Amino acid sequence: MxxxxxxxxxxxxxxxxxxxxxxxxxxxxPWLLLASYVFYGWWNPFYLALIFYSTLLDYWIVAWMDxxxxxxxxxxxxxxxxAFLFLHLKNRGxxxxxxxxxxxxxxxxxxxxxxxxxxxxxxxxMCLLGFxxxxxxxxxxxxxxxxxxxxxxxxxxxxxxxxxxFIENANFLMDRLGLxxxxxxxASWMPLGMEYMLxxxxxxxxxxxxxxxxDFYRGQLGREHSFLRFATYVSFFPxxxxxxxxxxxxxxxxxxxxxxxxxxAFAEGSSIFLVGLFKKLALANYLSFxxxxxxxxxxxxxxxxxxxxxxxxAWQIYFDFSGYTDxxxxxxxxxxxxxxxxxxxxxxxxxxxxxxxxxxISLSTWFRDYVYIPLGGNRKGPxxxxxxxxxxxxxxxxxxxxxxxxxxxxxxxxxGTLFNRLLERQKWFQExxxxxxxxxxxxxxxxxxxxxxxxxxxxxxxxxxxxxxxxNWQDPQIPWLMVALILAVWSYQWVQQSPWxxxxxxxxxxxxxxxxxxxxxxxxSSSGGAFxxxxx
Amino acid sequence: MKHSxxxxxxxxxxxxxxxxxxxxxxxxxxxxxxxxxxxxxxTMWVIPIGWQGLETFDPEESYRIPYAASRDYWLYxxxxxxxxxxxxxxxxxxxxxxxxxxxxxxxxxxxxxxxxQGEPRFVNLALNGLYPLALEGLLEHYAKELxxxxxxxxxxxxxxxxxxxxxxxxxxxxxxxxxxxxxxxxQLPSYHATIETRLSRLVGNHWSWLAWIRHLxxxxxxxxxxxxxxLMDDGRYPPTYPNHRxxxxxxxxxxxxxxxxxxxDRGLESPRHKPWSELGEGTQRYDWVPLSQxxxxxxxxxxxxxxxxxDNALMVIIGPFNQHMLxxxxxxxxxxxxxxxxxxxxxxxxxxxxxPTLPSHQYGDASHPLQPGYRMLAQQLWEAPDFQxxxxxxxx
Numbered sequence: 001m002x003x004x005x006x007x008x009x010x011x012x013x014x015x016x017x018x019x020x021x022x023x024x025x026x027x028x029x030p031w032l033l034l035a036s037y038v039f040y041g042w043w044n045p046f047y048l049a050l051i052f053y054s055t056l057l058d059y060w061i062v063a064w065m066d067x068x069x070x071x072x073x074x075x076x077x078x079x080x081x082x083a084f085l086f087l088h089l090k091n092r093g094x095x096x097x098x099x100x101x102x103x104x105x106x107x108x109x110x111x112x113x114x115x116x117x118x119x120x121x122x123x124x125x126m127c128l129l130g131f132x133x134x135x136x137x138x139x140x141x142x143x144x145x146x147x148x149x150x151x152x153x154x155x156x157x158x159x160x161x162x163x164x165x166f167i168e169n170a171n172f173l174m175d176r177l178g179l180x181x182x183x184x185x186x187a188s189w190m191p192l193g194m195e196y197m198l199x200x201x202x203x204x205x206x207x208x209x210x211x212x213x214x215d216f217y218r219g220q221l222g223r224e225h226s227f228l229r230f231a232t233y234v235s236f237f238p239x240x241x242x243x244x245x246x247x248x249x250x251x252x253x254x255x256x257x258x259x260x261x262x263x264x265a266f267a268e269g270s271s272i273f274l275v276g277l278f279k280k281l282a283l284a285n286y287l288s289f290x291x292x293x294x295x296x297x298x299x300x301x302x303x304x305x306x307x308x309x310x311x312x313x314a315w316q317i318y319f320d321f322s323g324y325t326d327x328x329x330x331x332x333x334x335x336x337x338x339x340x341x342x343x344x345x346x347x348x349x350x351x352x353x354x355x356x357x358x359x360x361i362s363l364s365t366w367f368r369d370y371v372y373i374p375l376g377g378n379r380k381g382p383x384x385x386x387x388x389x390x391x392x393x394x395x396x397x398x399x400x401x402x403x404x405x406x407x408x409x410x411x412x413x414x415x416g417t418l419f420n421r422l423l424e425r426q427k428w429f430q431e432x433x434x435x436x437x438x439x440x441x442x443x444x445x446x447x448x449x450x451x452x453x454x455x456x457x458x459x460x461x462x463x464x465x466x467x468x469x470x471x472n473w474q475d476p477q478i479p480w481l482m483v484a485l486i487l488a489v490w491s492y493q494w495v496q497q498s499p500w501x502x503x504x505x506x507x508x509x510x511x512x513x514x515x516x517x518x519x520x521x522x523x524x525s526s527s528g529g530a531f532x533x534x535x536x
Numbered sequence: 537m538k539h540s541x542x543x544x545x546x547x548x549x550x551x552x553x554x555x556x557x558x559x560x561x562x563x564x565x566x567x568x569x570x571x572x573x574x575x576x577x578x579t580m581w582v583i584p585i586g587w588q589g590l591e592t593f594d595p596e597e598s599y600r601i602p603y604a605a606s607r608d609y610w611l612y613x614x615x616x617x618x619x620x621x622x623x624x625x626x627x628x629x630x631x632x633x634x635x636x637x638x639x640x641x642x643x644x645x646x647x648x649x650x651x652x653q654g655e656p657r658f659v660n661l662a663l664n665g666l667y668p669l670a671l672e673g674l675l676e677h678y679a680k681e682l683x684x685x686x687x688x689x690x691x692x693x694x695x696x697x698x699x700x701x702x703x704x705x706x707x708x709x710x711x712x713x714x715x716x717x718x719x720x721x722x723q724l725p726s727y728h729a730t731i732e733t734r735l736s737r738l739v740g741n742h743w744s745w746l747a748w749i750r751h752l753x754x755x756x757x758x759x760x761x762x763x764x765x766x767l768m769d770d771g772r773y774p775p776t777y778p779n780h781r782x783x784x785x786x787x788x789x790x791x792x793x794x795x796x797x798x799x800x801d802r803g804l805e806s807p808r809h810k811p812w813s814e815l816g817e818g819t820q821r822y823d824w825v826p827l828s829q830x831x832x833x834x835x836x837x838x839x840x841x842x843x844x845x846x847d848n849a850l851m852v853i854i855g856p857f858n859q860h861m862l863x864x865x866x867x868x869x870x871x872x873x874x875x876x877x878x879x880x881x882x883x884x885x886x887x888x889x890x891x892p893t894l895p896s897h898q899y900g901d902a903s904h905p906l907q908p909g910y911r912m913l914a915q916q917l918w919e920a921p922d923f924q925x926x927x928x929x930x931x932x
Binding site: 290293 | 766
C-alpha cells in the first residue's frame with residue numbers, strides 16, 4: 001500500500017477517524033497496531049511473521065537484560081556443558097529464558113535432523129535463537145543478551161538480504177579454488193515452499209528495533225513494559241517501510257501520551273504530506289523515465305546523456321526518498337506524532353560531512369551513534385579514526401544492499417569524506433574557495449558516486465565512467481521541462497538557505513505555491529512507481 | 537500500565553533535535569488551507585467552462601466522436617450538452633450505431649438525416665466498443681443532461697453471445713471502457729482490476745476535472761500524460777525524441793482531434809469495408825448467455841429504466857444481428873432468444889423495433905453493417921409506421 005494511492009487514502013481516512021475517536025482511550029494503541037499490521041500485511045501477509053518475531057525478540061531480550069542487574073550474579077557462570085544443560089537459575093525470568101532456549105534448541109535440532117529440507121532455514125534460525133538464549137541466560141550479563149539480540153536480528157536480515165549475494169560469491173570462489181561443492185540458492189531454504197523475496201522495509205524496522213535494545217543496554221533508555229506500545233513503536237505504519245528510523249526515546253513517549261485530532265497538526269501534516277507527494281509524483285517519477293532510458297543501455301549512450309541521467313538520478317533518488325519520508329512525517333503529524341526530519345537540502349551541502357548530516361539523517365545518526373562512536377570515533381587518533389569511518393561507511397553501504405556497486409559507493413564516500421576533511425583543514429581552502437564552488441564540488445562528487453549506486457553492475461558503472469571521460473558529443477535529448485524543474489527546485493532550496501527565505505515564508509507565496517503544486521499534480525503526476533528505498 | 541521509557545541521555549534525542557531543526561518551509565495554517573481549497577474549487581470549476589469557450593467545437597450533422605477520442609468522456613458530455621436549434625433525436629449505442637466500417641458519411645444517423653432533411657436531426661451519440669455495462673456508466677456520469685429528449689437506443693445482441701462478451705466468464709479479459717463499468721456492484725467475473733485501479737476509476741468518474749485533463753491528453757499530447765509526451769520517441773531505431781525541447785503547453789493549438797480523411801480503416805475505399813463472407817470465416821456457433829444470467833442484458837434493462845426515469849421518449853432498435861453468420865443449427869435458438877428480448881420490451885411498454893436481417897453481403901461481421909446496409913436500415917426505419925409515430929412530436 002503506497003502513500004500516493006487511493007487505497008491508502010481510504011485506509012488512512014478509516015485509521016484517522018478511529019484514532020481520533022479513540023484518542024485518549026485504551027483502544028488507541030491496539031487500533032494503531034492493527035492498522036500498522038494491516039498496512040504491512042497488505043504487501044504480503046507472511047511478512048507479518050517476521051516483524052512480529054523481531055518485535056517479540058527485542059521485547060523479551062530487553063526484559064531478560066533487565067533481570068541481569070538485579071544482583072543474582074551467576075552461581076555457576078563457567079560450568080561448561082553441564083551448566084549449559086542442567087543449570088537452574090534462581091531468577092525466575094532468566095530461568096524461563098533458559099528453559100525456553102533449551103526447548104527451542106531441542107525442537108529445532110529435531111526439526112533440522114528429522115524434518116523436511118524446506119524447514120532448514122526456520123530450524124537453523126530457531127537453533128541460533130535457542131543457543132543464544134541459553135548462552136546469555138547462563139552468562140547472566142547484559143552484554144550477552146545484547147549479542148543475542150544482534151545475532152538474531154542480523155541473521156534474519158542476512159538471510160533475506162545478503163544470503164544470495166554471499167552464496168553467489170562463495171560459490172564463485174569455491175569454483176575458482178577447484179572445490180567441487182556449490183551451495184544451493186537461498187530460496188531453497190524457504191520454509192513450506194514460500195517465495196524467497198526481500199520483505200519490504202526489513203532493514204528499517206530491524207534497525208529501529210535494535211536501537212531500542214542498544215539504548216537500553218547503554219542505560220540511555222528505560223525498559224518499555226507495555227508490549228503493545230513497543231510493538232506499535234516497531235511497526236508504526238507511517239515510517240515502517242522506508243523510515244525515518246525513529247529512536248525509541250523519541251517515539252515511545254509520544255505513543256504513551258493521549259492524542260487529539262488538532263487543526264494545527266492537521267494543517268501542518270497536510271502541508272508536509274503534500275510536499276512529499278509532489279516530490280514523488282511530479283518530480284521523482286518523471287526523472288525516473290529519463291534515467292531508466294539512459295541507464296538501461298549505457299553502451300548506446302554518449303557522454304552528455306550519461307552525465308544528464310546521472311544528475312537526474314541524483315535528484316530522482318532525493319525526491320523519491322525524501323518524498324516518502326515527507327509523506328510519512330505528514331501522516332504521522334496529522335495523527336499527532338512527530339517524526340524526525342530525514343533530509344535537509346542535501347545538495348546544498350558544502351562538504352561531504354555536511355552532506356551526510358543532511359542526507360538520510362536518521363540512518364546517518366544511527367550509524368554514528370551505534371557504530372562509529374562506540375568503535376572509538378575520532379578519539380583514538382587520525383589513523384584509527386579514519387579506519388572507523390571507513391568501517392562505518394562500509395556498513396552503511398552494505399545496509400543499502402548486497403552488491404559490489406554499493407560497496408564501492410560506500411568506499412568512495414569514505415575516502416571522499418577523509419579527503420574533504422583534510423582539505424577543510426587547509427587555510428587556502430577555507431579562505432579562497434567560495435561556498436558556491438564547494439557546493440558544486442560536493443554535488444559533483446556525490447553524482448559520481450551515484451553512478452555506482454544506480455548502475456546494474458560494476459562493469460556498467462565502469463563503462464559509464466569511461467564514456468564520460470571520452471566525452472563524445474551528442475544531444476542528450478533530455479526534456480527541457482525536466483531541466484527547468486530541477487533548476488526551479490534547486491533555486492528554491494538555495495533561496496531557503498539565503499536571506500531571501502523570509503520572502504518565501506509569506507502567506508501569499510505559500511498559498512500560491514501550494515495551489516500551483518496541486519494543479520501541477522493534477523496535470524503532470526505520473527502513475528505508478530514504487531519507492532526506490534523499499535528495496536532496502 | 538507502567539511506562540518507564542524515560543530518556544536519560546539519549547542519542548535519539550540528539551538526532552531528533554538535529555532532524556526537526558529545519559523544514560522545507562511550505563507549512564500552511566488551517567486558514568491558508570481553506571483559502572487553497574476554495575481557490576482550487578473555483579479554478580476547477582471555471583477552467584473547464586472557460587475552455588469550452590476557447591476550444592472550437594462545432595459538430596456538423598454527421599459528426600461522431602472520433603475513434604481516437606473514444607475515451608474522451610468530457611468531449612462526449614460536451615457533445616450531449618450541445619444546443620440544437622432543430623428538434624433532435626439522440627441515437628445511443630455501440631460501434632454498430634457509431635459505424636465500425638464506414639466513414640462518418642456512411643453511418644446510420646447520416647442516412648436518417650438524409651431522409652429527414654434535418655427535421656428532426658439525428659445525432660450520433662454512439663462510442664466505439666460501448667457495451668451495455670459501459671453505456672450504463674457513460675449515461676450515469678457523462679450524459680446527465682440527456683433528459684426530456686427523444687432517444688433511440690440500440691440493442692446489440694452480440695454482447696450476450698458468449699460468457700466472454702457478457703463479461704461473465706471468470707477468466708480475466710482486457711476490454712474497452714473499463715472506466716465505465718461498475719467497479720464493485722454488480723461484480724463482473726471477467727474484470728480483475730486491483731482495488732487501487734477500481735478506486736482511481738471511481739474517483740475519475742466522479743471528478744469531471746480529471747475527465748477534462750484526459751481530454752487534453754487525448755487531443756494535444758498524443759493520448760499521454762504531458763510528462764510522457766515530452767519523452768515520447770519517434771518509433772525508429774535509434775530513437776529520437778521529437779518533443780524533448782517543447783513544453784506541453786506549446787502543443788495546445790485549440791484544434792480537436794478529427795477523424796482522418798480519408799480514413800484507411802473506414803469507408804468504401806478501405807480494405808476493411810468488405811462483406812464478412814469474403815473473410816472466409818464461415819458460420820459461427822454462439823454460446824448465448826441465458827437472459828436471466830446475462831450481466832449485459834441486466835445492464836441494458838437498467839439503462840432503459842434510467843432513460844424512462846429521466847422522462848426520455850425512448851425507442852429501442854434491436855439488431856439486426858447477422859443471422860447469415862449463424863450456424864443453421866443455432867438459428868432457432870437465436871430466434872427464441874430474440875423473441876424473449878422483444879417480449880420484455882413489450883411487457884415494459886417500451887417502444888421498440890426489430891428490423892429484419894439485412895442481405896448477407898451488407899454485413900462486415902456478426903453485427904456491423906456496411907455502408908449499403910446502413911442505408912437500407914435507415915430507409916426501413918424511416919418507413920416503419922411505429923417509428924413515424926414515435927418521431928411525430930418532433931415534426932413541425
